[in-house]
Amino acid sequence: FFSCSVFKTKNSVPSETRIEMVTSEGTVSLKLYNETPLHRDNFKKLVENKFYDGIKFHRVINGFMAQAGDPNSKKDDFKGQLGQNSEGETIPAEINPKLFHKKGALAAARMGDNVNPEKKSSGSQFYIVQGRKLSLQQLAQMENRINQKEKNYQQAENNFYFSDSAKKVYQEIGGTPFLDNGYTVFGEVTQGIEIIDKICSVKTARGDRPISAVTILSARIIK
Numbered sequence: 001f002f003s004c005s006v007f008k009t010k011n012s013v014p015s016e017t018r019i020e021m022v023t024s025e026g027t028v029s030l031k032l033y034n035e036t037p038l039h040r041d042n043f044k045k046l047v048e049n050k051f052y053d054g055i056k057f058h059r060v061i062n063g064f065m066a067q068a069g070d071p072n073s074k075k076d077d078f079k080g081q082l083g084q085n086s087e088g089e090t091i092p093a094e095i096n097p098k099l100f101h102k103k104g105a106l107a108a109a110r111m112g113d114n115v116n117p118e119k120k121s122s123g124s125q126f127y128i129v130q131g132r133k134l135s136l137q138q139l140a141q142m143e144n145r146i147n148q149k150e151k152n153y154q155q156a157e158n159n160f161y162f163s164d165s166a167k168k169v170y171q172e173i174g175g176t177p178f179l180d181n182g183y184t185v186f187g188e189v190t191q192g193i194e195i196i197d198k199i200c201s202v203k204t205a206r207g208d209r210p211i212s213a214v215t216i217l218s219a220r221i222i223k
Contacts (some may be wrong), residue, residue, distance in 0.1 A: 017044055018190070018222040021052070024215045025199050028128075028192035029222070030106055036094040039108055039121065039186035044221065046124055051087055052219040057199055058082035059208045063132050064176060066199045067109055068216060069125035081207060083109075088123030091184075095119065099185040100166045102175040104196065105129040106187035113149075113182075121184050128189060130200045131175040139167055142178045150181065 017032040017040055032040040046052060056073040059082070060066045070082045091108065101107065106128055108121030134142075139162055147159045160181045162170070170177050189196060202210045 019043075019047055019187075019219055020222050021219045022217045023057075023195065023199065024213070024217060025202075026192060026195035028195050029190045030187050031190050032106075032187040033096075033099060033185075035096050035099060036184060036186040038091050039094055039184055042088070042091055042123070043126070043186065046087065047219045047221055050219075051124065052216045055216045056082075057210060057214040057216075059127075060200050060202060060204060060210055060214070061208050062200045063130060064200070065127040065129050065131070066196060066214075067125065067127040069109065069122065071124065082209065083125070083207075086123040086125050090116075090120040090123060093119040093121060094184045094186065095181060096185070097160075097163065097181070100162075100169075100175070101129050101131065101177060101179045101183075101185060102166075102169045102188070103129055103131050103173050104189035104193050105175065105185045106189065107179070107183045107185045110183060119182065119184075128196050129176050129179075130196055133172070133174040134170050134177065136167065136171070139170060139177060145178065146181055 014034055019030040021028045021030060032043055034040065054074045055068050057066050057068045058070055058073045070085050071087050072078045072080065072085050073082050106126060109125035109127055110116055110119060110121045143161055150160065162177060169175065199214050202212065202214060205211050
């Protein structure tokens with residue numbers, strides 16, 4: 001591998017965007033995918049504006065994921081239900097079959113299909129996948145469920161299937177494959193996956209909200 005930045009042109013592929021997210025449970029490093037430029041640029045903007053500093057993980061489920069990004073979570077005295085608000089406008093879906101919900105995937109939360117059939121993403125809410133390992137039989141069952149859900153939007157010949165590489169990852173590393181084809185995955189954890197395990201294992205109350213706050217202390221772009 002070598003750098004040829006000297007010859008960079010307007011059409012050059014941008015370098016990967018990397019984020020260091022310091023939480024009250026430890027530090028997580030992320031990279032954002034260039035294949036999802038709308039989500040990449042939106043997340044970068046929020047990080048540059050220090051929006052995530054002080055944001056709490058408001059929903060964590062062991063064996064599933066950790067979710068954050070509601071601006072109301074910054075308010076220590078907020079008594080309402082978290083997860084209902086976001087910063088900015090919704091983002092058009094950038095669902096890519098090559099970018100799937102493996103363990104450590106960074107994805108955008110969104111409103112449900114009944115009010116959001118276009119699968120537009122939240123302007124600021126995201127989740128990081130913990131998930132679990134699955135068998136081929138379980139993956140086949142999930143393919144059927146996904147296709148059943150999508151039957152009103154796609155023809156039969158366009159049925160969804162997990163790629164062989166995705167199946168291998170889901171068996172060996174784990175993830176949440178039932179979310180594939182439904183939510184935009186726009187990055188992944190590159191270091192600190194054990195911190196996600198730690199966050200997902202905290203004790204929670206109603207609404208899967210951590211009893212003791214899990215806070216993003218800072219999020220910065222790594223130069």
